[in-house]
Amino acid sequence: MDKRTFIKSLTAAGATLPLSLAALADHIARYAPEPHTEEFWTTIRAGYRLKPDYINLENGYYNILPEQTLEAFIRHVREVNYEGAYYMRTVQYDRKKAVAARLAAIAGCSPDELIITRNTTESLDMIIGGYPWNPGDEAIMALQDYGAMLQMFRQVQRRHNIVCKTLSIPNHPKDDDELVALYEKAITPKTRLLMLSHMVNITGHILPVRKIADMAHRHGVEVMVDGAHSFAQIRHNVPDLGCDYYGASLHKWLSVPLGAGILYVKKDLTDKIWPLLAEAESVKGIARLNHTGTLPVHTDLAINDAIDFYQTLGPERKEQRLRYLQQYWTTKVRNIPGVMVNTPADPARSCAIANVGIKGMPPAQLATTLLEKYNIYTVAIDLPQGNVQGCRITPNVFNTPEELDTLAAALKELAQKS
Numbered sequence: 001m002d003k004r005t006f007i008k009s010l011t012a013a014g015a016t017l018p019l020s021l022a023a024l025a026d027h028i029a030r031y032a033p034e035p036h037t038e039e040f041w042t043t044i045r046a047g048y049r050l051k052p053d054y055i056n057l058e059n060g061y062y063n064i065l066p067e068q069t070l071e072a073f074i075r076h077v078r079e080v081n082y083e084g085a086y087y088m089r090t091v092q093y094d095r096k097k098a099v100a101a102r103l104a105a106i107a108g109c110s111p112d113e114l115i116i117t118r119n120t121t122e123s124l125d126m127i128i129g130g131y132p133w134n135p136g137d138e139a140i141m142a143l144q145d146y147g148a149m150l151q152m153f154r155q156v157q158r159r160h161n162i163v164c165k166t167l168s169i170p171n172h173p174k175d176d177d178e179l180v181a182l183y184e185k186a187i188t189p190k191t192r193l194l195m196l197s198h199m200v201n202i203t204g205h206i207l208p209v210r211k212i213a214d215m216a217h218r219h220g221v222e223v224m225v226d227g228a229h230s231f232a233q234i235r236h237n238v239p240d241l242g243c244d245y246y247g248a249s250l251h252k253w254l255s256v257p258l259g260a261g262i263l264y265v266k267k268d269l270t271d272k273i274w275p276l277l278a279e280a281e282s283v284k285g286i287a288r289l290n291h292t293g294t295l296p297v298h299t300d301l302a303i304n305d306a307i308d309f310y311q312t313l314g315p316e317r318k319e320q321r322l323r324y325l326q327q328y329w330t331t332k333v334r335n336i337p338g339v340m341v342n343t344p345a346d347p348a349r350s351c352a353i354a355n356v357g358i359k360g361m362p363p364a365q366l367a368t369t370l371l372e373k374y375n376i377y378t379v380a381i382d383l384p385q386g387n388v389q390g391c392r393i394t395p396n397v398f399n400t401p402e403e404l405d406t407l408a409a410a411l412k413e414l415a416q417k418s
Contacts, residue, residue, distance in 0.1 A: 020068060024312050038401070041321065044313070045398040054377040055403045060201065060229060060353055060394035061379070063255040065306070072305035073257050076298035092297050099303045103262055106307065107246075108237025114264050115290040116300060120228040121148040122276065123247025123263035124195075126289060127224050128152045130274035131193060135161040140186045141195040143168045143386035144202055146226055149195060163190070168386050169200065169207070171342045176208040183212050184219075191221045198230040198241065202381045202388050203343045204326070204353025206234065213242035222269075228252060231262070233322060234351050235315050238264050245269070253352075256306040259299040263289065318397060322352035325395040329404040330354050338415030342388050355381060356411060357390025360418045367391050374410040 024047070031040045047066045050056065056064075065073065080087050101111040117123045128139075129152060139153055143166055153164050165186050173179050183194060194216045199206050213223040224245040230236065231248035232255075238246045246264040250256035263286075265273065270286045279291040310318070327347055333339045333356065343354040358366055363380035370376040370391065378391040395404065 021308055021312050024068075024309070028312070028314070028317075041397065041400070045400065048398045050398060054371060054375045055399070055406060057376055057378045057393050057395055057399065057403075057407065059396040059399075060252065060392060062251055062258065063253060063396055065255050065257060066309055069255060069257075069302065069305045069309055073298065073302040076301040079301075080298045088294075088297070096297070096300045099300055100262075102304065102307050103250075106232070106310075107262070107264060109239050109264055110267065112285055113267050113270075114262055115286050116303070117247070117261040117263050117290075118259055118292070118295075119251070119261040120146070120226060120247045120249040121261075122292075123261050124149050124224060124226060124245070125152040126263065126276045127245045127247070127265075127273060128156055128193075128195075130276065130289075131156075132272060132274070133160040133162050133192070136163065136190055138163040138165055138188060138191040139193045139195065140165050140167070140183065140191060140221075142166065142197065142200075143383065144200045144205075144388065145195055145197050146201050146228065149226065153195075165191075169205065171203060171205065171387060172344055176211050179208055180211050180215050184215050187216065187219045187221055191219065193222050193224060195224050195226065196243070197226045198236075199227075199233070199351070199353065201226075201229055201353075202383065202386075202392055203355045204229070204350040204392075204394075205344055206230070206349050206351065209241045209243065217242070229353060232310055232315070232318075234319050239266075250303060250306070254303075254306050254310055257299050257302050259296055260303055265289070313397070319351060321397055322395070323347055323350075325399060325401070325404060326350060326352050326354050326393075328401055329393070329408050330356075332405075332408040333411050333415075336412055336415050338418050339411055340390060342390050352396070353392060353394050355388060355390045355392050358411065358414050358418050361414065363389050363391060366414070369414065370407075370410060374406060376407055376410060 027043050049067055100114055100116050104111040104114040107114060139162060141150060141153060156162055157164050167182055167186055196209055196212055197207060198209050209225055216223050222244040225241055225243040227246050227248040229252060233253035244266045248262050250260040251258045265286055273289060275289050275291060277291050279288045330341055334341050338359045340357040340359060343350050363382040367378055367380040370378055378393055381388055381390060381392050
């Protein structure tokens with residue numbers, strides 16, 4: 001069977017049945033000499049059930065599941081429901097521990113440094129809220145960091161009388177040194193914790209985390225990294241970032257069902273943080289931070305299936321595709337008068353995510369117009385004090401260049417009218 005016949009058969013099957021891992025692996029093997037052809041990605045697209053009403057370019061909030069992961073998730077729901085309390089009292093914890101170990105392998109850390117949480121917010125708010133603050137201690141963060149963590153810092157400020165110092169990240173820095181100097185300037189002898197986005201959620205800007213972390217450590221400051229968008233989007237080992245704490249959401253770029261995240265804590269710091277909910281005093285190490293009561297354990301089981309898909313597709317192949325899609329459309333619009341791309345042009349400083357605005361058009365109006373006139377779904381970001389006003393555009397592996405051509409044409413037309 002030649003490639004064209006093979007892809008047609010897979011695409012036809014994908015309309016009714018999930019693409020199995022074996023079929024996916026076979027497909028990848030057939031395209032090994034030329035893995036980036038659009039034929040290859042057409043078959044990957046066929047493994048998703050996509051709503052035809054709009055082009056989905058808001059995958060940064062929640063990456064919908066490929067059908068095979070969704071079907072596995074449903075099987076896990078049935079399995080847990082079938083076994084009931086027997087499952088919860090016998091194998092639940094061992095299975096979760098095994099899944100956490102697989103996640104630790106992806107993160108490049110030790111299994112005793114990582115736990116499964118519910119999302120990035122829970123992970124990082126646990127660090128912020130559980131940190132041993134004293135009155136007058138200082139924390140550093142950026143306007144462009146995620147709102148839930150900024151809100152948690154403000155709560156801790158009211159509760160423990162700490163000082164929150166907020167800076168603004170430039171959209172187009174001249175080099176890494178500019179960013180390192182920006183954070184270093186905010187540090188004083190009272191600074192205890194610095195929060196840093198690995199990938200800024202509203203612009204896709206990848207920050208030089210290791211350089212900033214090394215600088216902070218020279219001043220005796222600990223570093224907490226928001227990896228919500230970097231985990232399983234760009235390849236990295238968490239310990240190589242040099243951070244002390246790291247949180248991520250698995251429902252984003254690992255395409256896990258809603259309700260799962262991770263928290264990494266450097267091994268010698270696990271006893272420093274107060275748990276979100278009290279654990280038995282006999283529980284030691286990072287496990288003491290992992291008590292949250294009864295959870296939807298079938299989601300934990302589906303993490304295994306999401307990892308299988310991610311590793312079969314290939315982390316490098318996925319990252320290259322996502323970066324290609326973003327560069328494909330941003331290079332078409334960067335030089336159009338009236339179009340503002342709020343993401344660095346250097347491919348090394350971003351991957352899937354970019355932010356774009358139209359001069360004179362409020363972000364909410366742009367998002368509404370893209371949906372109602374051009375059938376493109378995205379999200380408005382309006383942060384004038386942080387110099388980010390536009391729509392976040394987040395394609396996934398199932399999006400096509402043709403869909404992004406539609407976006408580029410829409411932006412060009414709107415810029416001409418503005």
